[in-house]
Amino acid sequence: MDAPLDRINFLKDEINKSNYKYYVEENPYLSDFEYDKMFAELKELEEKYPLLKTPDSPTQRVGSVSEKFFPYTHKYRLYSLDNTYNEQELEKWYERVTKECGNNVDLVCELKIDGLAIALTYEKGIFIRGVTRGDGITGEDITTNLKTVKAIPLKLFEPADIEVRGEIYMPKTSFEKLNEENLKKGEKIFANPRNAASGSIRQLDSTITAKRDLSIFVYSSVFENTLNAPKTHYESMMYLKKLGFKINPNIRLCKNIKEAIEYCKEWDLKRADLNYATDGVVIKVNNLLFQEDLGFTSRAPKWATAFKFPPEEVTTKLLDIELNIGKSGAVTPVAILDPVQLAGSTVSRASLHNFDEIKRLDVRIGDTVLIKKAAEIIPKVIKVMENPEHENLPEYVPPTRCPACNSLLTTRPGEVNLYCENDSCSQQTIAKIEFWVSKEAMDIDFIGPSIIQQLYENRFISNAVDLYRLTMQDFMQLDGVKEKSAYNMYNSIQNSKTRPLNRLLTAFAIRHIGKETAELLAENFTNLDEIMTANIETLSAIDGIGSKMAESVYEFFHNENNLHLIKELKNLGLNPASKAVKKSDKLTGKTFVLTGTLQNMTRDKASEIIKELGGKTSSSVSKNTSYVIAGENPGSKLDKAQNLGVIILTEDEFLAMIEEDL
Numbered sequence: 001m002d003a004p005l006d007r008i009n010f011l012k013d014e015i016n017k018s019n020y021k022y023y024v025e026e027n028p029y030l031s032d033f034e035y036d037k038m039f040a041e042l043k044e045l046e047e048k049y050p051l052l053k054t055p056d057s058p059t060q061r062v063g064s065v066s067e068k069f070f071p072y073t074h075k076y077r078l079y080s081l082d083n084t085y086n087e088q089e090l091e092k093w094y095e096r097v098t099k100e101c102g103n104n105v106d107l108v109c110e111l112k113i114d115g116l117a118i119a120l121t122y123e124k125g126i127f128i129r130g131v132t133r134g135d136g137i138t139g140e141d142i143t144t145n146l147k148t149v150k151a152i153p154l155k156l157f158e159p160a161d162i163e164v165r166g167e168i169y170m171p172k173t174s175f176e177k178l179n180e181e182n183l184k185k186g187e188k189i190f191a192n193p194r195n196a197a198s199g200s201i202r203q204l205d206s207t208i209t210a211k212r213d214l215s216i217f218v219y220s221s222v223f224e225n226t227l228n229a230p231k232t233h234y235e236s237m238m239y240l241k242k243l244g245f246k247i248n249p250n251i252r253l254c255k256n257i258k259e260a261i262e263y264c265k266e267w268d269l270k271r272a273d274l275n276y277a278t279d280g281v282v283i284k285v286n287n288l289l290f291q292e293d294l295g296f297t298s299r300a301p302k303w304a305t306a307f308k309f310p311p312e313e314v315t316t317k318l319l320d321i322e323l324n325i326g327k328s329g330a331v332t333p334v335a336i337l338d339p340v341q342l343a344g345s346t347v348s349r350a351s352l353h354n355f356d357e358i359k360r361l362d363v364r365i366g367d368t369v370l371i372k373k374a375a376e377i378i379p380k381v382i383k384v385m386e387n388p389e390h391e392n393l394p395e396y397v398p399p400t401r402c403p404a405c406n407s408l409l410t411t412r413p414g415e416v417n418l419y420c421e422n423d424s425c426s427q428q429t430i431a432k433i434e435f436w437v438s439k440e441a442m443d444i445d446f447i448g449p450s451i452i453q454q455l456y457e458n459r460f461i462s463n464a465v466d467l468y469r470l471t472m473q474d475f476m477q478l479d480g481v482k483e484k485s486a487y488n489m490y491n492s493i494q495n496s497k498t499r500p501l502n503r504l505l506t507a508f509a510i511r512h513i514g515k516e517t518a519e520l521l522a523e524n525f526t527n528l529d530e531i532m533t534a535n536i537e538t539l540s541a542i543d544g545i546g547s548k549m550a551e552s553v554y555e556f557f558h559n560e561n562n563l564h565l566i567k568e569l570k571n572l573g574l575n576p577a578s579k580a581v582k583k584s585d586k587l588t589g590k591t592f593v594l595t596g597t598l599q600n601m602t603r604d605k606a607s608e609i610i611k612e613l614g615g616k617t618s619s620s621v622s623k624n625t626s627y628v629i630a631g632e633n634p635g636s637k638l639d640k641a642q643n644l645g646v647i648i649l650t651e652d653e654f655l656a657m658i659e660e661d662l
């Protein structure tokens with residue numbers, strides 16, 4: 001048996017290492033079982049030998065109750081940063097910097113985490129104090145609470161005397177989970193992850209803090225001993241990482257302001273994919289001597305600036321609630337807004353989800369509402385802003401009849417939407433045709449919503465099948481359609497006749513059958529007739545097709561109307577065989593992942609080509625991925641590919657690879 005001190009030290013090191021691996025490197029080291037066992041043993045030993053209990057012991061992370069937080073005056077002031085909002089302001093700031101320090105001043109870009117700023121003090125590598133930023137001069141001592149944050153090291157890998165600053169944050173997913181749980185318990189709902197983080201870290205009962213999923217990114221330091229101190233900010237960040245601190249992995253060294261502006265643009269687009277909130281980019285002069293030369297204004301350093309991302313949320317007036325009838329007959333409310341600028345574009349419509357949501361938010365026409373935009377998603381109404389007029393506005397009453405065909409709306413079990421069940425409803429039919437021509441389904445170019453509207457209103461078409469009967473002369477009778485575009489429209493419809501089976505199945509818009517399930521069906525049957533004659537057992541025997549889906553497919557192909565339309569389609573020359581015809585084996589055994597916007601083709605088209613050449617596409621990057629094709633503004637998949645060492649192709653490289661087969 002080891003001496004108690006040796007055993008305690010061993011347990012402390014193992015548990016601290018496990019915390020570091022898990023919470024800083026996000027790479028598990030001990031199993032939960034081993035961890036719990038060691039933790040219990042350490043606790044027992046410390047109770048038996050209280051004198052051996054030290055401030056860097058992981059048992060200090062469980063928290064305790066305090067009566068109040070004590071004010072603490074910072075040894076070094078925590079300055080705030082001046083904000084910049086656009087390229088011109090960034091360039092002006094850089095001009096002032098280079099005027100003082102000469103041309104070509106290196107910069108470091110870091111994401112500005114939207115959390116709570118704190119300062120941590122270490123003496124000989126041991127965490128001794130943690131204080132909130134407060135007003136920058138005096139903050140509150142929240143050491144006990146900060147010890148419960150497992151990404152904060154209690155003991156550094158080197159016995160450094162150092163003060164570091166960082167931002168405490170709550171991951172977005174944990175924030176949502178916390179709110180969900182609180183909602184169930186009837187407790188307080190936090191407005192955003194920042195409030196949740198700051199509310200959690202400032203609990204007088206730090207055992208509550210210990211239960212919240214909080215983390216930290218450290219972003220600067222003050223060295224007590226300047227002898228071997230780093231010469232640049234970037235070096236100092238790498239040193240902090242070496243000491244055991246968690247720094248944000250998206251830090252980047254930039255040669256000049258142009259590169260820094262690129263970084264800002266890049267992250268404005270990519271930030272929605274991150275699991276933590278960021279509201280901007282902090283840009284710092286890298287050379288610490290330059291930083292000293294530049295100095296401070298009364299409030300902020302001259303050697304740094306905070307670039308703020310354009311807001312993703314904005315308030316505006318709700319002018320009306322329009323009803324949209326989808327291809328399935330679902331009637332959904334759409335907010336018509338007083339046009340407003342949001343994240344770089346003008347927004348005049350936003351989603352209201354469904355009528356339950358309107359009721360929950362108590363949205364009334366005339367209200368001022370908060371709308372939010374996340375990347376690539378249409379903006380949605382988040383909440384009603386408090387306003388005295390609200391009470392005088394009439395409550396919104398959901399419709400009982402279809403606004404297009406006046407039939408009574410129904411509800412379906414287990415669904416929140418209202419439905420128009422009339423198959424010949426005009427709006428529903430138009431929505432079905434719009435879906436038929438969409439990129440996701442038959443991918444027919446040149447036929448937009450206004451053309452479909454005109455064709456339908458002038459009785460050229462009454463369903464999607466009729467599209468294939470249209471002549472060039474028909475198109476030329478429409479408003480403003482000249483010979484050239486009539487030719488394009490006609491041609492593009494005729495060309496779509498050769499689309500593979502999975503696309504036709506998608507275009508049918510069968511209930512519960514989306515693009516992926518349509519692909520599954522196409523893979524398991526050779527042609528349309530085989531699917532049409534399959535019984536429910538055969539259909540549901542396919543891996544990935546549940547009984548609900550099987551029933552829905554069966555019903556669709558046993559409906560008189562549908563059978564009639566399919567017969568007409570066949571007469572018009574649409575009867576695709578299964579699977580895109582395989583052209584070669586060039587990509588056999590290769591798995592591709594697509595990310596970002598491609599210039600020469602849609603991602604769907606690229607996947608089709610890959611399949612034709614025997615390859616596979618997948619939606620997520622893993623070590624089994626052969627290639628990632630990265631278009632413009634790629635998402636987090638690119639970062640993952642880089643981490644896993646997966647080969648990354650540009651669109652041009654991909655095109656060169658398949659050129660001879662196109």
Ligand SMILES: [Zn+2]
Nearest residue numbers: 402405420425
């Ligand atoms: Zn209707």
